[in-house]
Amino acid sequence: MNIIDLHCDVLEKLTRLENVNFRSDARLDASLEKLKAGNVKVQVFAIFVHSELPDNEKFLAAIRQIEAFHTKVLCEPEMIHITEWEQIKQLEDGQIGAILSLEGCDCIGEDLQKLEHILNAGVKLVGLTWNHENGVAFGASEDSSKGLKPFAKKVVQLLNERDIIIDVSHLNEQGFFELLPLGNKLIASHSNAKAICDHPRNLSDVQIKELVKHGGRMHVVFYPPFIENGKETTSMAYLVKHVEHIASLVGIQNIGFGSDFDGxxxxxxxxxxxxxxxxxxxxxxxxxTFEEVSLMAHRGFSKFVNRI
Ligand SMILES: [Zn+2]
Structure with missing residues (x-):
């Protein structure tokens, strides 16, 4: 069954590891060979800049990952850069769609032009934060009662104008609720249910329902600490519990996957x-059922972007 996966961190590894190749490097969890073996038809590649990096080096780090996307990912003939959503339907057998996302606006500081440069590279999803505070908002590891910063209005306005999906996965709770009425297209690209695993990176039942009420979607993540409380590894059955719970809240049609491979x-x-x-x-x-699983694996997201 074909898969659309909304999150992996392979770009960060492609800029960090020595002599790395995207096609078959054993150190990569989402190499081209592994994507093919897993029937991944569309993969979102996140630009992820480490928060420890000095602020004045973050934008360059983001540009380097965009560069790696071109020189190491798109150079493979099977990989097709998805810059318009209708391209997903046009993918041929053997081709894999590659989408860029920005995991947190830390690298733009308070400079909207920097965000425009990143969007111009073909980025289709943008998260306002990673886990920490930045110029736009507060991440999931910060005080959950702190809301969006004044600069967020300009950022969200630009993202709406450009039809960019706003990713709420790493945002703190107050920021999440303030963003709901502002953002046009919303998705949690890699988050699970707090009711099953109480972690700040997961969403409460109220958040999941409100997200879907505002037209959004929930894409579940495969990272064990977000699946089973305090566990470093867990079983597939536990991950399925999240899917069942979210399905009971908002329906299967609003669920997808965002593995977080290589992160x-x-x-x-x-x-x-x-x-x-x-x-x-x-x-x-x-x-x-097969129909339900295919809705989660790829058809639900395809329907979502067809509406954009
Ligand atoms: Zn993440």
């Missing part, structure tokens, strides 16, 4: 990399 130090059993994606599909098919 995790621990993985779910039998789901260690993108090559094992079909094991997750098999696990879901024990609970859900």
């Amino acid at each position: 995790m130090d621990h993985t779910v059993e039998k789901l260690a990399d993108a090559g094992e994606y079909q094991n997750f599909i098999k696990a879901l098919l024990k609970t859900f």
Whole structure:
């Protein structure tokens, strides 16, 4: 079954590891060979800039990852850069769609022009924060009662004008609720249900319902600490619990996947990399019908972007 995955951190690894190749490097969880083995048809590649980096080096780090996207990912003939959503439908057998996202606006400081440069590279999803405070808002590891900063209005306005999906996955709670009425297109690209695993990176039932009420979607993440409380590894069955819970809240049509491959130090059993994606599909098919699983795997997101 074809997969659309909304989050991986392979670009960060492609800029950090020596002599790395995207096609087959064993150090990558979402290499081209593994994406193919797992039937991943569309993969979102996040630009992720480490928060410890000095502020004046962050923008360049983001540009370097965009450069790696071109020189190491798109140079492979199978990889097709998705800059318009209708291109997803046009992908041929053997081709994999590649989408850029920005995981947090830390690298733009308070400079809207920097965000424009990044969007001009073909970025289609933007998160306002990673886990920490930046010029726009506060991340999930910060005080949950702090709202969006004044600069957020300009950022969200630009993202709306450019039809960019705003990713709420790393945002803190107050920022999330303030963003809901402002953002036109919203998705949690890689978050799970707080009711099943109480972690600041997960969303409460109220948040999940409100997100969908505002036209958004929930894409579940495969990182064990966001699946089972305090666990470094966990089972596929536990991950399926999140899917069942979210489905009971907002319906299967609003659920998708955002693995976080290449951004995790621990993985779910039998789901260690993108090559094992079909094991997750098999696990879901024990609970859900083929139609339901294909809705989660790719059809739901395709319908969502068709409306954009
Ligand atoms: Zn993340």
